[in-house]
Amino acid sequence: MDNAVTPSYVIAIDGPSGSGKSSTSRGVADRLGLRYLDTGAMFRAMTWAMLDAGVDVSDAAAVAAHAGTPVLVSGTDPLAPTITVDGVDVAEEIRSEPVTAAVSPVSAVPEVRARLLELQRAIIGSGSIVVEGRDIGSVVAPDARVKVYLTADPAARAARRAAEEGGSDLAATQESLLSRDRIDSARTTAPLTMPEGAVHIDTTDFSLDEVIGQVVALVEAAEAVS
Known part of the structure; x- marks a missing residue:
């Protein structure tokens, strides 16, 4: 690792889809020798489990009733993160179109959020971790250093996501991202919002390495005054 930080550190990285959360979070964790947790993958895994079990994801009561059933395990290696459901590797399946289309309604169910919040906090433990998502600094780890x-x-976000998905239609991808923004920002439980005390970084005009460098600099500055 290039640098070192206090073992108890929790670095919370929030933002909408396509903003660069995953790549930045993995890069920061790797550079600082920390663990990494993708909470979005956990919500996708829960969504995959619902679909696999035949649960009607538009029925919040049905989703809530099944929320405690799947066994989710998240690996925390930033260079090789893993996610399993009931022992099955679903890293590829959770990125499928059906899961993407269903993840917002599943994520909005309070029982799902409560279940995953418990799992997320158990993984975070005493720290030494970079955690990415949509409510990390506001709900999951509000005391993050x-x-x-x-x-x-939106155009940059759509271009990034389309490239990840192998050249998807840009206009359709952008509308899908904006639609999810509206759903995630309007939900009653843990809405997408900029946490109090968070540093805002617009990644549009920066390279990935530049964004990682900015976050690492924030961590080093926080370490210097701790």
Whole structure:
């Protein structure tokens, strides 16, 4: 690792889809020798479990009733993160179109959020971890030593996501991202919002290495005054 931080550190990185959360979070964790947790993958895994079990994801009561059933395990190696459901590797399946289309309604169910919040806090434990998501600095780890909120303009976000998905239609991808923003920002439980005390970074005009460098600098500055 290039640097070292206090073992109890929790670095919370929030923001909408396509803002660069995952790549930045993995890069920061790798550079600082920390663990990494993708909470979005956990919500996707729960969604996959619902679909696999034949649960009607538009029926909040049905989703709530099944929320305690799947066994989710998240690996925390930033260079090789893993996610399993009932012992099955679902890292590829959770990125499928059906899961993407269903993850917002599943994520909005309070019982799902409560179940995953418990799992997330258990993984975070005493720290030494970079955690990414949409409510990390506001709900999951409000006492995180460093909080970052990443954004990018819609066109840049759509281009990134389309590239990840192998050249998807840009206009359709952008509308899908904006639709999810509206759902995530309007939900009653743990809405997408910039946490109090977070540093806002607009990643539109920066390279990945530049964004990672900015976050690492924030961590080093926080370490210097601790």
